[in-house]
Amino acid sequence: KQEVTQIPAALSVPEGENLVLNCSFTDSAIYNLQWFRQDPGKGLTSLLLIQSSQREQTSGRLNASLDKSSGRSTLYIAASQPGDSATYLCAVMHGTGANSKLTFGKGITLSVRP
Amino acid sequence: DTGVSQDPRHKITKRGQNVTFRCDPISEHNRLYWYRQTLGQGPEFLTYFQNEAQLEKSRLLSDRFSAERPKGSFSTLEIQRTEQGDSAMYLCASSHRSGWMLNEQFFGPGTRLTVL
Numbered sequence: 001k002q003e004v005t006q007i008p009a010a011l012s013v014p015e016g017e018n019l020v021l022n023c024s025f026t027d028s029a030i031y032n033l034q035w036f037r038q039d040p041g042k043g044l045t046s047l048l049l050i051q052s053s054q055r056e057q058t059s060g061r062l063n064a065s066l067d068k069s070s071g072r073s074t075l076y077i078a079a080s081q082p083g084d085s086a087t088y089l090c091a092v093m094h095g096t097g098a099n100s101k102l103t104f105g106k107g108i109t110l111s112v113r114p
Numbered sequence: 115d116t117g118v119s120q121d122p123r124h125k126i127t128k129r130g131q132n133v134t135f136r137c138d139p140i141s142e143h144n145r146l147y148w149y150r151q152t153l154g155q156g157p158e159f160l161t162y163f164q165n166e167a168q169l170e171k172s173r174l175l176s177d178r179f180s181a182e183r184p185k186g187s188f189s190t191l192e193i194q195r196t197e198q199g200d201s202a203m204y205l206c207a208s209s210h211r212s213g214w215m216l217n218e219q220f221f222g223p224g225t226r227l228t229v230l
Contacts, residue, residue, distance in 0.1 A: 004156070034218065034219065036221070041226070042223060042224070043118075043120075043205060043221045043222050043223040043224045044157070044205065044207075044221040045221070046218055046219065046220060046221070049217075049218045089156050089157075091156070091157075101147070101159045101162065101170065102147070102149075102157075102159060102219060103159070104156030104157050104158070105156050106154065106155055106156050107156055
């Protein structure tokens with residue numbers, strides 16, 4: 001059974017700091033990995049998707065890496081801002097053919113202090 | 115295209131009542147997913163459709179839950195005889211599968227269900 005872990009559950013940093021959010025998964029047989037952002041009471045916003053054949057993806061101040069063999073991904077946020085405060089979830093797409101689905105971690109709640 | 119939409123955004127109901135939620139995916143997307151999220155947890159997969167075919171259902175989806183996607187466009191999720199444990203955020207997502215590529219899922223704003 002695929003399990004996704006995100007530790008720590010919460011993180012508080014001062015504005016301007018570069019930070020790394022970690023994600024680990026137990027089964028390396030994945031199609032892709034997606035990082036999402038969720039604001040309180042809202043839906044999920046897709047940030048980055050990394051296909052299983054890729055090592056990293058970048059979008060603006062965000063960079064996500066994937067090491068499939070070790071079951072790990074990191075989301076790097078450069079020069080953090082108070083507007084980055086949210087919960088960040090990672091999810092892996094896994095399964096076989098028609099039975100593929102996303103399995104999520106519980107998320108990391110980030111607070112960026114002004 | 116305005117993305118994935120869900121209706122209603124909030125629903126409060128009494129235990130034992132039936133509720134129905136609607137999801138409109140991004141128009142060219144052939145895959146539609148339903149997830150449930152409780153406080154402090156990540157979303158959990160419930161079921162998904164490729165076009166109008168329901169291809170997988172989670173064991174979380176008891177016989178009180180039913181989902182349809184009649185013409186391969188919008189989808190409905192119905193919960194019969196609601197219980198307090200059904201209180202959660204119900205999220206819908208869509209994606210486009212092309213060949214062997216499983217592409218990015220885009221989520222709607224969710225429907226917050228409260229069962230009293």
